[in-house]
Amino acid sequence: MDPTDPRTHHLGFARVDVDRAARTGDPEVVLGQGKSPSQVVDLLSALHEQHPDRAVLATRLDPAALALVAERLPTAVVDEVARAAVLGPPPAGRGRVLVLSAGTSDAPVAAEAALSVAVHGAAVARIDDVGVAGLHRLLAVRDDLATADALIVVAGMEGALPSVVGGLVGVPIVAVPTSIGYGASLGGLSALLGMLNSCAPGIGVVNIDNGYGAGVLAARIARQSGSRDEAPGADR
Amino acid sequence: MDPTDPRTHHLGFARVDVDRAARTGDPEVVLGQGKSPSQVVDLLSALHEQHPDRAVLATRLDPAALALVAERLPTAVVDEVARAAVLGPPPAGRGRVLVLSAGTSDAPVAAEAALSVAVHGAAVARIDDVGVAGLHRLLAVRDDLATADALIVVAGMEGALPSVVGGLVGVPIVAVPTSIGYGASLGGLSALLGMLNSCAPGIGVVNIDNGYGAGVLAARIARQSGSRDEAPGADR
Amino acid sequence: MDPTDPRTHHLGFARVDVDRAARTGDPEVVLGQGKSPSQVVDLLSALHEQHPDRAVLATRLDPAALALVAERLPTAVVDEVARAAVLGPPPAGRGRVLVLSAGTSDAPVAAEAALSVAVHGAAVARIDDVGVAGLHRLLAVRDDLATADALIVVAGMEGALPSVVGGLVGVPIVAVPTSIGYGASLGGLSALLGMLNSCAPGIGVVNIDNGYGAGVLAARIARQSGSRDEAPGADR
Amino acid sequence: MDPTDPRTHHLGFARVDVDRAARTGDPEVVLGQGKSPSQVVDLLSALHEQHPDRAVLATRLDPAALALVAERLPTAVVDEVARAAVLGPPPAGRGRVLVLSAGTSDAPVAAEAALSVAVHGAAVARIDDVGVAGLHRLLAVRDDLATADALIVVAGMEGALPSVVGGLVGVPIVAVPTSIGYGASLGGLSALLGMLNSCAPGIGVVNIDNGYGAGVLAARIARQSGSRDEAPGADR
Amino acid sequence: MDPTDPRTHHLGFARVDVDRAARTGDPEVVLGQGKSPSQVVDLLSALHEQHPDRAVLATRLDPAALALVAERLPTAVVDEVARAAVLGPPPAGRGRVLVLSAGTSDAPVAAEAALSVAVHGAAVARIDDVGVAGLHRLLAVRDDLATADALIVVAGMEGALPSVVGGLVGVPIVAVPTSIGYGASLGGLSALLGMLNSCAPGIGVVNIDNGYGAGVLAARIARQSGSRDEAPGADR
Amino acid sequence: MDPTDPRTHHLGFARVDVDRAARTGDPEVVLGQGKSPSQVVDLLSALHEQHPDRAVLATRLDPAALALVAERLPTAVVDEVARAAVLGPPPAGRGRVLVLSAGTSDAPVAAEAALSVAVHGAAVARIDDVGVAGLHRLLAVRDDLATADALIVVAGMEGALPSVVGGLVGVPIVAVPTSIGYGASLGGLSALLGMLNSCAPGIGVVNIDNGYGAGVLAARIARQSGSRDEAPGADR
């Protein structure tokens, strides 16, 4: 196998696609799942060298990978709840995304979504624990919801939160089912089906636990919506 | 085949169980599905003769069966929305059940549930079109919900209504998923899974479109709860 | 049942929610599925009278309903491919949505999506028959894709089109799986799963054959994105 | 994040909802699944301080959490079979619930159900090992069944026990499928489907292994049924 | 195509396998599903001519096929409930099979099973309407069950009857799930799973609604068990 | 709880049913799954004391349980492949069962089936590695198959072996799907479906990996078939 061949793996184990940002306007991303900690570090470094002025995101990192990134790449920002890391300066935030989550157990997915939004160039804030079994908490933040350019709604179990939110405001909603639940939750399929069958229209659903995918979509929506520039990540 | 044998089919095609009320305190019921209109009429008549002082309920009747019952049993009460009929005097209502439904399309199941409650001896009222995408309608009736002895909550699509109701009041809830929806609603499985995975506790789920089963359970709960005697079926 | 009660069905069979537009900024919608042709006509009329200056959309109309709408509401626009009708003036289009479809059989869903976009206030155009088995057709319109504010991508069978489009441009994508296919397509589940598992991020998925839901989401995205005002529905 | 904001996480990782009892009449509950032992202890303590006169229940505790609760909260009652703990005085029992289980392996779910009943304010007793393959054991306790205000029926494998019990007595039944079984039991789905399709009406089903949810529903039914005050948990 | 070739279709549309009886000791069978009435008649005639001294069974006949068989083959025995027909003399019955069914709606499958038993050479009797929600009916015939050489147990919905029967007697049981039920019965899958997961051992399950397959298996078991010769088909 | 009460757990954790043999003619069985090694030993001992003249079978034993049984009950026969143990004298074999298996990986299930047959009173022999991809091996033993009173056919993956065997001989067949396979074998569901849909009639299917259940059924069939007394387990 010839390393000068354009079809060759650049790092021995992965063909790095450095032109993606040019095509889609997004940063490079390393999916940590199935990669060793040192592979994650090497990929982050290689992509960072290609574009030192742009953030690189690594997701689905296990504790060992998070630790090695922290040790070997001290300038990287490591988010242990989101199981993710960022290397390089994040872009300025344009537009604003609000991430809602139903329960405490949904936090890792909500955190991955929020971090992905920030790295993809939109401002982001979070509101947690607003599940539908305690409506008063959700109704208390209703005015906040209406001011966002896009909402990410994270919920497991029956996945009903997007339906309720979709009945309150007309903001574009990206719904993320989580694998939280037991028994007939079927690893998140119950929440996924609930969101797809929502009686409120205007909801786009991503894969189970896919906070990253939700963050990319919401950031793209918010970026092109926001004439108003906002400070990034003013988390509440 | 010996017609005097206690194991024999009384009507040639079905073994009628006339002792059921003695065992469970419930009226006799004829499941119309898969039976011809004349079989339905004959079964209703036979059961009515055994217990002229008690109501007999027939469910899942197709239009032809409803018509033949109306023609041949003029004292029967025929409910076309519920696709059901009652022959004989309903019992006095003890306790009170409220039937909530999410959307217009859930009406047949809600009607079957309400009729089943009445025939099984509890008072019943209905509140329709209080789906979760329009919370203000549900919140407007919140005080009513808390006064019932049991709630039947009927919903299709994502089946989120029981979760929201279960977060508002502590009344026993019987949830009925309906087959209303399309695509990934999977004939009601999505609503069923949503209700089983509800983040609010205290919800018992019955089979898809099973208004009858929900009515039986809710009536049993209400009957033993109600010291207060109420007029039957004061439907709103 | 008291017709003055605010919880009462206005038309005898459905509680009309005339405040929805105020809450979400969207027009009223009548879901035709499970309603009789005359119920559809009555609902369209009632909603149109409430808001004569705003369009009302009716979807999932069977041929009899389409015919009765055309006969009784001559000012309504009837779209037979989309199985839908619009009564009242559509809003001016703000922002621009492009609807892509993979095959000829996906046309009804693509048409419902396009009509829904237009009624919800964004300009819309369609590009059909750009399935992944004939990449040259898709690549020929690549530049067009990048100029839209939102893309709706409609596909059945394996549902691969959103993945390929998502690799070409960074525009927000709303993916609609259709029930087109046979055997193991499982009524559209195969396409749905394909879209949810897309290797390209930034894709929000709606229910199978849910052109309406996709149209609402895409229009909301485009409306808030478009500073540039465009002529509505310049269909190609 | 402002800790004085009413929407803030009180304990850093979870928003405690201390008003729930006021709304539904139930005690506070900590779902241990996915929480660390020290998080469980902290939540139990915090909720107990808010309402020292009321019991707090923690469920789904792993051995480490059970041990830490026993060590750090010596006044807590720890039930190792139920994998649960209670802190604070249980309410007086009103009404009476009987918990039936089909086999030895169903004991943890039956124990969680029984404990949940007691903490939610009803008296409770258990009858175990009355599976349908040994009918004589079930028939021997038939009279006991008829005296309860509510029955919780716990079974795995084919989940047939609620059908048989439902044919014997007219008491409201809450059915709990368990994940006991192998092969085509599909992690409890077989028992769940069996209970949903029961040929006996009057059965409400909860999620697989959800003893807690069954206990809440049964206690609510029994509490409002019981004029007769009974000693709590006589059989336990 | 050479009609003298042993691999050729004898009747133009089906290769008749006349050696099957020699291999397995069973009669020839025509599966009517998907065949035209005249094809059914032709196949019955052809097989009868090959073995005029042996019965030929045709199953899954629609009304048109049943009518044409009755008209064109007047010596055939047509069973309209079983949707089946027999041409030629049935064998003497050796051993005895009892067919139990849970509900009235299971009659067609029970009838197909009973007819298949008789044609395959064992005596057969039926006991109907002994579903588990009315145990007293089943317990009344318990002694009969123990005297059979094989039991066929037919049930839909939750499919619990084989479990209960299997706990009463040690006779080999062939369980037949039926597609009777609605909602989450999933076309008989619920009953099928219930029977496969039975807590009573010694139960062999056949496909949904497969009365024929159950009849073949039970007849084979009974034939080799019965030293006692019995009169065929003394139906009760 | 009163230990003299007939409903009490005899051993503190399980209600032992010592009357089962009287009802069904079968030995007592301990299902080891979910029981501790010492619980298994105690149950085996207790049952053996009740019926010292009869064998007791324990199945689904993990290595620790197998070791403790061997250590504490030296007269027990421990079968490590079958993951089972027998305590007490096996009955004389009446009738003869042949256990066929498709591949090497099916051995544990085949061994459990064979041991269960022997303990339930029939002679048993095994023929392994006769999968359908190597027909010559199966055809070489065809004459043996025809001489058995019952066949147990064990296969994973596509589960085709029962169909082929069922086309060769008319002996009653008990089919056991195994969880052997990968990918779309879905933990044995593929083999299970294959066996249920067999084009050869006369096949009863048991649950995935349920060698025990197959053994019980086959032994019952063989016992009542065999006038010819045979030496037990000649091939083993």
Added chain:
Amino acid sequence: MDPTDPRTHHLGFARVDVDRAARTGDPEVVLGQGKSPSQVVDLLSALHEQHPDRAVLATRLDPAALALVAERLPTAVVDEVARAAVLGPPPAGRGRVLVLSAGTSDAPVAAEAALSVAVHGAAVARIDDVGVAGLHRLLAVRDDLATADALIVVAGMEGALPSVVGGLVGVPIVAVPTSIGYGASLGGLSALLGMLNSCAPGIGVVNIDNGYGAGVLAARIARQSGSRDEAPGADR
């Protein structure tokens, strides 16, 4: 819509891809499903005019479409069993494909496969009714199997035929599951899973009932294999 635009629908309702043959070497194909009879005729005509020297295939034609093609395109060859039609001269056959089918009911799929092979340029022959429950028929043609360049194996129910054939010869096998079966055949999923899990390697599976797809693949394999030219379609 501009008809001169290369992205335009040529016939108003479908974008005809006339360059496909140049890309893949295959003829044009019209999928009849969901198209009106006159649309089918128009598409066949248009494609035939583009390439009068090459065959055009139309599949999945309903009786009305078959009739209209026969009437309006008298030179077309109409195959009623295959529900397909061919217009234009078929290519000379290179290489040889053998189509095997398990049962009579599989004939339509086998016929579609055979016709597709012929139109895609390979010789083809068929052997029917060689299901695994009658092995002698399959073994009688074993030598024929080994001489083909590719085998198409069509089977419903348990789908075991490819496994058995794959154990007999080393020829590339294309397996086609059919929707033939009932109950737990799940519309062909059982056969599909059986074929995917075959214990014999070297089998490629296509979608349920997809005779066309199998024909294309087998013809491509045979064409490039066959140095020996053979007469097309010498069907047996």
Added chain:
Amino acid sequence: MDPTDPRTHHLGFARVDVDRAARTGDPEVVLGQGKSPSQVVDLLSALHEQHPDRAVLATRLDPAALALVAERLPTAVVDEVARAAVLGPPPAGRGRVLVLSAGTSDAPVAAEAALSVAVHGAAVARIDDVGVAGLHRLLAVRDDLATADALIVVAGMEGALPSVVGGLVGVPIVAVPTSIGYGASLGGLSALLGMLNSCAPGIGVVNIDNGYGAGVLAARIARQSGSRDEAPGADR
């Protein structure tokens, strides 16, 4: 059990089928899954001694088995990525197979496929990381694709790659879904369904992660296609 009996296990735990090559032209294969490292080594040795002039392949080896093979069989070639080993001289390659994979995580399956091709007698090369979200990489190698005798296309997630490749070239395609993905990828079922429902014809699908089966089929196709003899595995 008599070791001279042809039905006996040769190695105590497996019946070795040394005649397979004679029947199908393929080498012997040891499936390592479920076998101990020493069993793997013994089987490889035994098969190698029978045919020292032919390669033996062992697949699905865990690290311990790979290590023991390397230690005890120093002449074996061990491929750690493919989790496989080969003992004995591979055959000369005839015809040429190209293995494409969509992502880095698909490498183990692609490696198993490539090794299987080589051992089954065809030349093989690989092109990795050509997933559909980066079409330019795939289009860059389009000419290479058209020169192969068979393509193996390996992809997880939505499994769209075969559809796109099938639209580019007319070479026979063997598609391998992998279990790469998360959430609703359902362990590879999403990719499997995507490939079965491909809108491009001419694709045969094998089981999830079944690189071996794909290699066998592709090698068989290529061997009989290649008149042109090529050097084996040029790209590897």
